[in-house]
Amino acid sequence: xYAKLLCSVALVxxxxxxxxxxDTDYSGVLSKIRLPDGFKISIFAEMPKPREIEVGKPNGxxxxxxxxxxxxxxxxxxxxxxxxEVRERVNGLNVPNGVAMQDSMLYVGMQDKIAMWPxxxxxxTALPLDPLIPINENMTSEFLHGWRYIGFGPDRKLYVSxxxxxxxxxxxxxxGKIVRMDPDGSNWEVVADGxxxxxxxxxxxxxxxxxxTDNGADGxxxxxxxxxxxxxxxxxxxxxxxxxxxxxxxxxxxxxxxxPVPLTPPVIDFGAHTANLGIxxxxxxxxxxxxxxxxFVAQHGSWNRxxxxxxxxxxxxxxxxxxxxxxxxxxxxxxxxxxAVGRPVDIEExxxxxxxxSDDFANVIYRITFGD
Amino acid sequence: MTxxxxxxLLLLACLCSSAEAQDAAAGRDKAxxxxxxxxxxxxxxxPNAPHIAGENAAYLTSQLKAFRSGERQHEQxxxxxxxxxxxxxxxxxxxxSMIEITAKVPDLD
Numbered sequence: 001x002y003a004k005l006l007c008s009v010a011l012v013x014x015x016x017x018x019x020x021x022x023d024t025d026y027s028g029v030l031s032k033i034r035l036p037d038g039f040k041i042s043i044f045a046e047m048p049k050p051r052e053i054e055v056g057k058p059n060g061x062x063x064x065x066x067x068x069x070x071x072x073x074x075x076x077x078x079x080x081x082x083x084x085e086v087r088e089r090v091n092g093l094n095v096p097n098g099v100a101m102q103d104s105m106l107y108v109g110m111q112d113k114i115a116m117w118p119x120x121x122x123x124x125t126a127l128p129l130d131p132l133i134p135i136n137e138n139m140t141s142e143f144l145h146g147w148r149y150i151g152f153g154p155d156r157k158l159y160v161s162x163x164x165x166x167x168x169x170x171x172x173x174x175x176g177k178i179v180r181m182d183p184d185g186s187n188w189e190v191v192a193d194g195x196x197x198x199x200x201x202x203x204x205x206x207x208x209x210x211x212x213t214d215n216g217a218d219g220x221x222x223x224x225x226x227x228x229x230x231x232x233x234x235x236x237x238x239x240x241x242x243x244x245x246x247x248x249x250x251x252x253x254x255x256x257x258x259x260p261v262p263l264t265p266p267v268i269d270f271g272a273h274t275a276n277l278g279i280x281x282x283x284x285x286x287x288x289x290x291x292x293x294x295x296f297v298a299q300h301g302s303w304n305r306x307x308x309x310x311x312x313x314x315x316x317x318x319x320x321x322x323x324x325x326x327x328x329x330x331x332x333x334x335x336x337x338x339x340a341v342g343r344p345v346d347i348e349e350x351x352x353x354x355x356x357x358s359d360d361f362a363n364v365i366y367r368i369t370f371g372d
Numbered sequence: 373m374t375x376x377x378x379x380x381l382l383l384l385a386c387l388c389s390s391a392e393a394q395d396a397a398a399g400r401d402k403a404x405x406x407x408x409x410x411x412x413x414x415x416x417x418x419p420n421a422p423h424i425a426g427e428n429a430a431y432l433t434s435q436l437k438a439f440r441s442g443e444r445q446h447e448q449x450x451x452x453x454x455x456x457x458x459x460x461x462x463x464x465x466x467x468x469s470m471i472e473i474t475a476k477v478p479d480l481d
Contacts, residue, residue, distance in 0.1 A: 067419040068419050143419075144447055167447050218447075219450075302408075303405070304405065304448070304451055308404070308405075340412070
């Protein structure tokens, strides 16, 4: 017994609350991240389990959703590239993964509903997000793939991803889709059908087309089906799930089933299980000009691949007409010798042209800059 | 207790349980696949995954076997357990059961 006790001392893991102190040393993670020449990565803020990020307009408050019930806000008042105020604004919500803002109204995408919080005229970042007024409760409330990604399009409508609550299954009226609605929740309309689980979308700055990532099915081996980057060219297009994943991989159990409508293949196939989540088109002037209108995609990283893959940020290059022309690794190193040190989730551009990236494994928001 | 006696005891302890340490190390290496959800230390990072640090090895073994056989179903665990051998399961159960945790009951007074 004593022998066991002594030897297990070395295996003690510390149980601690999420690190909120600003003096936590992240050099171990940061030193592993590799970026193209001239780029730098730093810690913008610390918070528990950050997911979707929304940079609020016009007052610069940044909201961050989670799958754990809380929403945080952060502000960099003195513009030094580090948030000087990080606050929990609400807790106890039902998987508030999604946050979006339009016209001084903050929207929260939860597992079972969309709600809004009118930002008071007498704004104060200490105010709790209360009351949250539901605008739409037309959702299938299942945890799996029920972490909503939301955003406002150039058409001023609110877009919401409704993941399929399964690995591979038939879809129902309000699962496996991206839908849009008016800001008051009315005029619900399917924008993209046959979508397994999209946890990121953005609109091309020039064409206004909606590009979205989609996570492929599990349980079919390490290398199929591909994860996807899709573009909506016609409202209501079907992107293949549960019949096809990637360009042409028939999904288990649906090999012999005939899709009821024509299917639209992805534009880009990403590696199977790399878990492509947030996507952000670059419109800033901090990065070199060649990055303008290219997209950055956060790969959360695989959970069930024999050799882990993903755990990085990809760059998707676009031509002047808004066509994707290829991909390359932009930032990597969150996978260190097969072990995760971080998992990128969502990417947003700040007004100064830098990028901020949420990581729900390392419990931080990174900032990526170019130049001095 | 003298210092040399302590050192001797430590050496003896580690010699006695080197096989156990090896199994635990094997479990630690295999546990890489568990960390994205259950955390690098068995304290879950995903909201739909339980903490398994310090969990009873017999319980972990029985649940992994239940996922493997299909007796217990879960979208992710059924897939991940499908390819585990009995040895994998034993190593993983030992590793997670050896992680020490502390708990603090809220003071309501």
